[in-house]
Amino acid sequence: xxxxxxxVVGLRQGSNAGIFGPVQALRPPPADRAKQCSxxxxxxxRPTPAAHVRAAAGHRxxxxxxxxxxxxxxxxxxxxxxxxxxxxxxxxxxxxxxxWQRTDGGYVLELSNPTFDGRLTAAYFNPRPINVSHSGWLxxxxxxLIFVELRDQGYPGSTYRLTYQQDTDSLVGIYFQAAVxxxxxxxxxxxx
Numbered sequence: 001x002x003x004x005x006x007x008v009v010g011l012r013q014g015s016n017a018g019i020f021g022p023v024q025a026l027r028p029p030p031a032d033r034a035k036q037c038s039x040x041x042x043x044x045x046r047p048t049p050a051a052h053v054r055a056a057a058g059h060r061x062x063x064x065x066x067x068x069x070x071x072x073x074x075x076x077x078x079x080x081x082x083x084x085x086x087x088x089x090x091x092x093x094x095x096x097x098x099x100w101q102r103t104d105g106g107y108v109l110e111l112s113n114p115t116f117d118g119r120l121t122a123a124y125f126n127p128r129p130i131n132v133s134h135s136g137w138l139x140x141x142x143x144x145l146i147f148v149e150l151r152d153q154g155y156p157g158s159t160y161r162l163t164y165q166q167d168t169d170s171l172v173g174i175y176f177q178a179a180v181x182x183x184x185x186x187x188x189x190x191x192x
Contacts, residue, residue: 091144093120093137096164100171100188109148109160109171109188111135122148130155146171154179162188 093114100109110123114137122135133151137144144164151157155178162173171188 091139091142091164091166093139093144095166096120096137096144096146096171099191101191103187103189108191111146120146124148124150133157146173160186162186 096111096114098111100111101107102109106127108125108127110125111120113119113121118136118138120135120137122132124130124132130150131152132148134149135147137146139145146160146162146164148160148162149157150159157178159176159178160173161176162171164170165172169190173186175184175186176182177184
């Protein structure tokens, strides 16, 4: 069985103590380990002068269980991560980079620097610059989704929730005008 390098991260230099105790505790337990764990746990509940020693043995059992649970979680996560590249090939976040103009006015949205973790640099003009407080992108079910929040005078948390339409090379979605608490359907066309 291969143990992912993630477990090595918790090691202190010159020690074999990992996140959940000694690294060897992450190996599969012997068949009679469950019996030993229940016996130690039962004995640890008795109030004796050496109870703290037996309690430590019970903690080792807990560390084994937690370590095995973490292995199962990591295995499931790696399976999901391997499925992402197939979807990502359909929609590239670089497709949204550029200057976009709303079809119903002179509003301009400039998008640049999409990063792998979903961050996105955005600038908004009406026609003067409006402060963009948050922006980002997300790939969901093969669609590129863009979120932009505006915080400026007259724009108290107004938001754009847009979807990139590859067939028409446009951004389509909802603009929430926070000042008047209304939503509007909007379309942005590429200017470049």
